[in-house]
Amino acid sequence: MSGNKVKTAIFPVAGMGTRFLPATKAVPKELLSVIDTPLIQFAIDEARAAGIERMVFVSHPSKSAIERHVRDDAGLRASLCAKGKHDIAAQLESAALHGGDDAVRFVMQDKPLGLGHAVSCARDHVLDGPVAVILPDDLILGGRGCLTEMIAAYDPSVAGHLVATMEVAREETKSYGVLDVADTVGDLLHARGIVEKPDPKVAPSCFAVVGRYILDPAIFARLAHQTPGAGGEIQLTDAIAHDIGTVGLAGFGFAGTRFDCGSKAGMLRATLHLAMQDPEFDDVLAEIAPRPLAMAAE
Ligand code: G1P
Numbered sequence: 630m631s632g633n634k635v636k637t638a639i640f641p642v643a644g645m646g647t648r649f650l651p652a653t654k655a656v657p658k659e660l661l662s663v664i665d666t667p668l669i670q671f672a673i674d675e676a677r678a679a680g681i682e683r684m685v686f687v688s689h690p691s692k693s694a695i696e697r698h699v700r701d702d703a704g705l706r707a708s709l710c711a712k713g714k715h716d717i718a719a720q721l722e723s724a725a726l727h728g729g730d731d732a733v734r735f736v737m738q739d740k741p742l743g744l745g746h747a748v749s750c751a752r753d754h755v756l757d758g759p760v761a762v763i764l765p766d767d768l769i770l771g772g773r774g775c776l777t778e779m780i781a782a783y784d785p786s787v788a789g790h791l792v793a794t795m796e797v798a799r800e801e802t803k804s805y806g807v808l809d810v811a812d813t814v815g816d817l818l819h820a821r822g823i824v825e826k827p828d829p830k831v832a833p834s835c836f837a838v839v840g841r842y843i844l845d846p847a848i849f850a851r852l853a854h855q856t857p858g859a860g861g862e863i864q865l866t867d868a869i870a871h872d873i874g875t876v877g878l879a880g881f882g883f884a885g886t887r888f889d890c891g892s893k894a895g896m897l898r899a900t901l902h903l904a905m906q907d908p909e910f911d912d913v914l915a916e917i918a919p920r921p922l923a924m925a926a927e
Pocket of ligand 1: 744764767804805806807825826837838839840864865866
């Protein structure tokens with residue numbers, strides 16, 4: 630059973646964040662915050678809650694701020710403590726990743742060759758067994774944590790590749806990997822195919838892949854030979870599709886709510902969602918809420 634344990638999470642974070650310019654000109658999109666928490670921190674917390682032992686960040690040389698955020702900064706904590714700010718120092722300490730090479734690796738993806746290429750860059754840094762992939766701009770809140778749920782549902786004798794999925798409007802299928810679903814058993818959607826960013830007219834279903842994967846380690850050998858697909862990029866979806874007959878593929882219907890934080894609307898939705906759960910923002914939300922009513926009365 631230990632051979633099936635998911636020990637490694639890969640975080641592809643080398644992307645340029647063009648959809649969020651100018652915000653992402655100097656600040657990596659993974660460090661954009663929902664209220665006070667950067668997207669990468671949500672992803673790390675989700676992986677940690679799922680019992681991940683090693684986190685591999687596939688980054689870009691221009692995005693060194695991600696590593697500064699992720700790793701512990703004892704000097705910063707010491708200067709906060711010297712000013713009596715022990716609470717903030719303690720918060721930073723528990724959010725940061727500690728430990729050396731065993732726990733945290735940074736590898737560089739110098740060229741934007743696609744998600745499949747990003748995952749393949751992590752190959753020499755993963756522990757044995759299946760690997761998780763987390764795309765930080767897909768923020769999933771609620772439930773037990775999407776990756777925790779997926780690890781509990783993962784059974785390689787049924788499907789060696791497991792991807793998080795949700796239903797989207799047909800016209801949105803062109804923005805996602807989309808499953809060809811054979812049958813559904815509880816939260817699992819057994820798939821006979823998967824296609825990257827199909828034309829909505831021919832999309833095999835409306836079940837889109839969102840950014841959580843558990844992958845059989847065979848994916849690395851496949852990615853090494855993967856030719857460019859949609860958008861001229863080496864697509865993870867294509868490598869998964871190639872393995873379906875041998876490794877198997879299922880979608881997983883997670884319990885939480887997914888926010889597309891690669892888009893402005895998604896960031897705003899996530900911000901409002903978290904603000905509504907925090908009494909600190911009751912006054913702010915009350916200031917905003919009456920406005921549509923007042924406008925309706927005009
Ligand atoms: C990537 C994947 C796609 C998946 C999506 C989820 O696309 O290639 O299959 O559905 O993430 O967010 P991207 O959004 O990077 O274009």
